[in-house]
């Protein structure tokens with residue numbers, strides 16, 4: 001699949017490679033929906049690749065391929081042997097291999113998105129795999145989730161609270177969520193989305209463009 | 224030498240080289256009802272160790288020797304010896320994937336001529352036991368230590384997978400692994416008997432059921448493990 | 451060509467050797483009239499076959515039956531020229547009806563132009579392997595057919611049988627079964643898929 005004879009992708013400073021964005025969060029919160037939305041919004045302007053970490057076979061990858069938001073070959077699926085968090089945190093080898101394979105096949109790329117398998121609130125990406133990470137919650141888990149914190153909520157570069165369209169139905173108070181998140185996140189951003197209503201997740205897409213630009217300026221020159 | 228520590232690191236399932244996602248046929252065996260509990264699992268592990276385990280250990284030991292005097296031609300020839308001992312395409316693919324990830328990981332842990340030359344000689348990923356032996360050489364292991372690590376991981380991966388998939392008592396499964404101690408020694412011994420540059424005589428035990436399981440696994444819709 | 455053996459095969463102390471040379475551009479078929487019964491005691495069987503350029507060999511003897519108490523060592527060395535073709539079938543039965551398997555270590559090495567194509571050993575009579583879901587499961591016999599030549603590279607699967615394209619220019623059909631009739635049926639199914647030109 002990929003070549004391992006040159007290790008330049010490992011350059012810890014990230015020179016000469018795409019920004020790697022991890023998207024994590026509990027099962028069903030809308031990670032795949034967000035990946036699809038970002039592909040829709042950013043596809044026209046950025047060179048993208050996607051890695052999915054499916055719990056079962058290649059469900060998420062198949063969904064994205066069917067959605068037709070990105071060329072099917074630019075999506076690779078990684079299997080995680082019952083342990084989604086292991087594959088993004090403790091043993092990232094298969095994910096790194098997938099990311100580098102995409103860069104070798106289609107590079108240069110601007111952005112590679114890695115979707116984690118749905119897991120618990122403590123599952124975050126290793127810095128060896130993701131340069132930036134988004135943690136996706138949804139309102140249906142209840143408005144107390146941000147207060148509970150956990151590494152995903154507190155340390156992610158961006159916290160997305162999705163499915164705001166369901167807030168009235170589940171009795172979730174968005175202002176409470178917003179206030180609690182701000183308390184534990186040290187000023188890092190929080191965005192509220194309803195990907196059902198906004199198929200391009202525009203606020204999140206704008207944030208991603210910002211970090212891709214910054215990455216580009218920092219790392220473009222010494223390839 | 225620091226071979227003992229390196230052998231433990233290489234055999235540790237926490238080595239970040241993608242091993243956690245491979246079940247060595249156990250996932251499919253569980254799915255088709257060939258492993259349902261500790262007794263089946265014990266027989267599965269014993270059979271796997273005596274066949275694939277010995278072959279993998281022998282190739283790892285040979286690779287560890289090559290690692291001491293690496294040359295592209297020797298890596299390619301040894302890799303071909305691995306290729307002709309793995310009949311199922313699904314297993315060859317899984318072996319090369321694991322080998323590629325192992326080289327990637329261990330090159331950063333033990334930067335060395337042995338691993339660099341292997342990565343160059345077999346750019347699409349050497350077979351896993353070849354990569355393991357090369358890493359063992361890079362880390363200062365003797366061939367016997369490489370063989371032990373290879374034989375050991377050939378049974379710990381399916382054992383761990385079975386614990387996860389069947390909810391077996393992990394203590395009981397560790398007891399099964401402990402019971403394999405003499406067989407593990409025998410496997411490493413058999414693996415190291417023949418050590419010359421002619422690898423044609425290295426063990427080549429077939430495991431027809433594992434071949435079948437590996438190919439069925441690829442065709443199964445719901446899979447948690449790569450192999 | 452038929453190998454005519456009497457019903458009882460290798461006995462204690464026997465060392466049978468068979469050497470086959472298929473001259474360039476010719477073809478040879480080797481059959482046996484009956485199965486080979488390995489009887490108690492130590493014995494050896496060595497087969498060496500060379501298939502020259504453009505030549506073709508079909509080797510399909512009847513099954514080898516490992517009687518309880520036998521201790522047989524089989525070595526097969528098949529060397530092919532680059533454009534030679536071959537069909538090599540081996541069937542092993544783990545003991546006569548109702549008896550445990552005798553011991554056997556059978557080693558098969560096939561090379562094409564000196565490059566290894568398939569190396570495999572089948573060990574029978576080791577309690578670690580019989581009944582192991584990783585090796586023979588509950589099968590009473592095991593068989594494989596190596597086909598060498600320009601063949602489709604497709605995997606096929608059925609109950610107890612797999613058609614496995616090798617890394618080199620050949621395909622292995624591998625089967626496990628409860629009895630020899632079923633084993634042969636499975637192998638023949640796989641052989642026809644591996645080589646569509648077979649009748």
Ligand SMILES: Nc1nc2c(ncn2[C@@H]2O[C@H](COP(=O)(O)OP(=O)(O)OP(=O)(O)O)[C@@H](O)[C@H]2O)c(=O)[nH]1
Nearest residue numbers: 026027028029030031032033117118163194195196
């Ligand atoms: N109502 C509503 N449903 C949504 C929204 N976003 C996603 N969903 C639905 O939520 C379900 C789960 O979405 P996914 O995107 O698959 O969630 P995921 O986080 O990728 O799930 P896993 O990968 O299985 O952990 C799907 O049925 C989506 O259609 C939203 O904004 N509002």
Ligand SMILES: [Mg+2]
Nearest residue numbers: 031032060115
């Ligand atoms: Mg998903």
